[in-house]
Amino acid sequence: MKRLKCIISYDGSLFAGYQIQPNGRTVQEELEKALARMHKGSQVKVTASGRTDAGVHAEGQVIHFDTPLAIPGDRWPTALNSQLPKDILVRKAEIVPESFHARFSAAGKEYRYKIYQDPFRNPFKRMYSCHCPYELDLQAVEEAAGFLIGTHDFTSFCSAKTDVQDKVRTITKLEVIHCGKEIELRVAGSGFLYNMVRIIAGTLIEAGKGKVAPNDIHTILAGRDRALAGKTAPAEGLYLWEVFYGN
Amino acid sequence: MKRLKCIISYDGSLFAGYQIQPNGRTVQEELEKALARMHKGSQVKVTASGRTDAGVHAEGQVIHFDTPLAIPGDRWPTALNSQLPKDILVRKAEIVPESFHARFSAAGKEYRYKIYQDPFRNPFKRMYSCHCPYELDLQAVEEAAGFLIGTHDFTSFCSAKTDVQDKVRTITKLEVIHCGKEIELRVAGSGFLYNMVRIIAGTLIEAGKGKVAPNDIHTILAGRDRALAGKTAPAEGLYLWEVFYGN
Known part of the structure; x- marks a missing residue:
């Protein structure tokens, strides 16, 4: 398993916020759906630096997740962006030590x-x-x-x-x-x-x-x-x- | 009756285009709904310089309509904007001669x-x-x-x-x-x-x-x-x- 750190941007206008919730489209849900598609349906949990509310935007939100895939860090943005809706963009990705945590290391x-x-x-x-x-x-x-x-x-x-x-x-x-x-x-x-x-x-x-x-x-x-x-x-x-x- | 010429801006993203059609939200429909509210429910027909397609924006579209209301030209933007959705804005309005036509005079x-x-x-x-x-x-x-x-x-x-x-x-x-x-x-x-x-x-x-x-x-x-x-x-x-x- 490798830990990936990604910097992402999103237009919050059409989201009910970052965090998954029963009703409404969320950024986390779209990220996890895209990752599940890349992992043959297995769920991949995404952790962010923090939540953002409905309508709030992100230029540089940071997330991390663990993956068994052997994709080099710099290829992840293109791979993920091809699976994501157009209001979310992965700007940068890198493999980080397992001790890195998007929220607790901030x-x-x-x-x-x-x-x-x-x-x-x-x-x-x-x-x-x-x-x-x-x-x-x-x-x-x-x-x-x-x-x-x-x-x-x-x-x-x-x-x-x-x-x-x-x-x-x-x-x-x-x-x-x-x-x-x-x-x-x-x-x-x-x-x-x-x-x-x-x-x-x-x-x-x-x-x-x-x-x-x-x-x-x-x-x-x-x-x-x-x-x-x-x-x-x-x-x-x-x-x-x-x-x-x-x- | 007076003829009003207005310069309007709209964000075309959430419209099915300018011209009224059976399915989908249109700019013309929103303008005519706002005008109907101002005219106690009477329909006021709006004529534009031309149509724009779904997703196309306008910084300076021009429309005209006829009205019996005695509102001075420069008060019309505020009056209409208070009735319009936030993706349409009336920037300027003036009373023009009846010979003016938003499309044919362009x-x-x-x-x-x-x-x-x-x-x-x-x-x-x-x-x-x-x-x-x-x-x-x-x-x-x-x-x-x-x-x-x-x-x-x-x-x-x-x-x-x-x-x-x-x-x-x-x-x-x-x-x-x-x-x-x-x-x-x-x-x-x-x-x-x-x-x-x-x-x-x-x-x-x-x-x-x-x-x-x-x-x-x-x-x-x-x-x-x-x-x-x-x-x-x-x-x-x-x-x-x-x-x-x-x-």
Whole structure:
């Protein structure tokens, strides 16, 4: 048996999320169906770095699985892509030691959140970014973003629907990139709570609208209460961009 | 009654085309449903500059309709957009003389055809461009494109499924724009035959692959035979970009 690590991209628009569930098409199910076809019907379990919700996209999701097939690592993308639907792509594959685990070996992740700023919504971007009809105050967004960098208790930025006890996480980067009508939030950290990036995005959008003052971020963090932060920004703007592993 | 002219955009991915048909969701049907809601259930017939096929997009399709409502021209986009699905957008509206006709008054059109050139297909572009895994010889594409500009009998570049007798048309512009992995063909002319832009795109792609020599364009045009030109390029790369009207 060999362990394969793959970097995959997917358009989350037509998926009910990454993880297999009884109702709805999922990324995991499509991957396992493609692998079963390559393994003469035997089931191959796929493990990802983490789940993504319905409508959330991935540029660089990482998965691993074990296989008895003697296909060289660099031939796997072409082999798997020929079996996969067009909204999932295997970008890269390599044989890794058995100790590698897509989830437990991950040292950090980068997410990106795309905002499209224009009085009119754009039919071509409706599934790929969050529409904001008002012009955001980017200086306020950047200032508020700066206060989120570092190690904090992110209880206020975590969906109430979670069992996780320890809500202290470290954000190592939170950049605000502005290009034409598009604003991109680039958030990297050691780990993320459920809905954390979408709640950060929603709160930064409110900072950009003047509904939240940048300095309020301190109070929101200190309050440890989900009700203090902004709305959860919609799924379609979110991309799992990269998963980092140590050597 | 007033006549309204509107410029609309739509993402053609989830439509069975522009024109109403018994099976499948169409752009015209969604427009007429939205207008019926605004007119207390009365039917309002919408006329477009022309049809687009299933999967074909529009950046600047033009429509007209007549209405008794006393809404100022510049308020129509917001009013209609609130009734339309998110894959159709009214960009601009104005009251025009009754002599204006979206189809018969049109003096010309510009189409764009998008090609995505990369060994891997891109999940995010699968519905918005034609994937080309090989690197095209752009000099050959440009040379071949140059031979199509002007007034020619385009029988070889027209679907055999057409009743139109006169197949002489004038192409006023055929530019090849290259930016990163994307190639865009910009084709403007006084009028287009059925599938003409997609057959032009398919033939230029074959020129880029070296399967058609640029000079062959003369022979293909002169032969007046659909079988001589390249394949019809897929719908997802095509955009109706702009419709031109005289003063």
